[in-house]
Amino acid sequence: MDFELVFSAVGLLAMVGWVTLLVSPFIPVWSDRIAGLVVPLALAAAYTVFLLFFPAQDGGGFNSFAEVKQLFTNPEAVMAGWIHFLAFDLLIGAWICRTGRREEVRFWMVLPCLPATFLFGPAGFLLFCAVRAFNRLVSSPRPAAV
Numbered sequence: 001m002d003f004e005l006v007f008s009a010v011g012l013l014a015m016v017g018w019v020t021l022l023v024s025p026f027i028p029v030w031s032d033r034i035a036g037l038v039v040p041l042a043l044a045a046a047y048t049v050f051l052l053f054f055p056a057q058d059g060g061g062f063n064s065f066a067e068v069k070q071l072f073t074n075p076e077a078v079m080a081g082w083i084h085f086l087a088f089d090l091l092i093g094a095w096i097c098r099t100g101r102r103e104e105v106r107f108w109m110v111l112p113c114l115p116a117t118f119l120f121g122p123a124g125f126l127l128f129c130a131v132r133a134f135n136r137l138v139s140s141p142r143p144a145a146v
Helices: 003-022 028-053 065-071 075-102 113-120 122-139
Strands: none
Touching: 003 028, 003 075, 003 113, 028 075, 075 113, 075 122, 113 122
16 A cells, blocks of 8 residues: 555645635635535545554554554554544534634634644644633623613
8 A cells, every 4th residue: 555645645635624614714615514524524434444444453552552652653553543633633623613603703813723723633622712712701792880
């Protein structure tokens, strides 16, 4: 198997999803469909193919750190893990855009969360949660003075 080719193909596919998120203010329905469903489904299918047809040959597992280290010495497991990251980070990015639109968070505030999520996954999610909290704070109605 040509792992470089698979790596490039799934990376390009994920990029299609991320680009649609970057232009999501202009095409919200299509962005939700492409980045929130179609691309993650394709990545999930690729991930499942790796799990079923290219199982890790060198042992390893998830019961200890040593087993996880052993698992990720196997190229098939590394590729499956990479596809797993691509799919879930994109799903979180799509959720961020949908939630931001629904909660009327200005896109310029959402925008930095997308590369943070693409590059650092949970840190981007954390950043968006902070943006949401800030947005709620500044946009909540103030009680009238008595």
